[in-house]
Amino acid sequence: MEKNPERERNQIMQACTEHGLALDTRQIEQLEEYARLLESINRSINLVSRKEESSLLIRHVFHSLLVGFHYPFQQGEKVLDLGTGGGLPGIPLAIAYPETDFLLIDATGKKIDACREMITTLGLKNVHAKKIRAEELTGLMFDVVLSRQVAPLRKLCRYAEKILRPEGLLICLKGGNLEKEIEDALDSAQKNNGLPSDVVQHPLDAFDPCFEEKYIVIAYR
């Protein structure tokens, strides 16, 4: 799809306003700058699919912001982005919610280096990046664990249940038919007395045709 920056900006601003996510001019500029940095770094490090670069602002940045339509992050909350890659969904959400603390983790060091470079360039103070595997993370607790296109729900639940506060949520961005995956996660949780006790799936196709068969999946304790 051909880029139309003004149309994309208006699309994002309108949807965010309608869903109670107020973004000021500086935040919009930071989101666009992040999309440019991602596109540029993506030429040397594979952070996002290259064939999708033309509408990167919509496919990746807007897609990440949609989490905020279902979970408005609060001041002082601690959020983990597990398997962040090039900072998705953590960096767009850190821009949109400057009073919330985000930690981005990934098993791949060069992706974390790229995240750190983008965080510094964008001047973000509420987001940090660390090279570590999810299963090695100890001593930290989070209000929300986020994950976009990383692992089956059952596996993400096993990681998240050890690091989520009692009322905490696991929020995933996923695609395709998720019925079997959700059933597996619920079965496994019942056997292990773990996360999740319930899973809710929210379709995203109303926000843009490129989100057809994409969902926000929320796993509750």
Ligand SMILES: C[S@@+](CC[C@H](N)C(=O)[O-])C[C@H]1O[C@@H](n2cnc3c(N)ncnc32)[C@H](O)[C@@H]1O
């Ligand atoms: C398909 S990429 C998605 C990246 C990003 N979330 C996005 O939406 O563009 C999956 C990422 O998860 C990371 N990953 C997979 N398993 C992980 C684990 N157990 N701990 C930390 N990172 C992991 C990989 O290194 C990779 O960068």
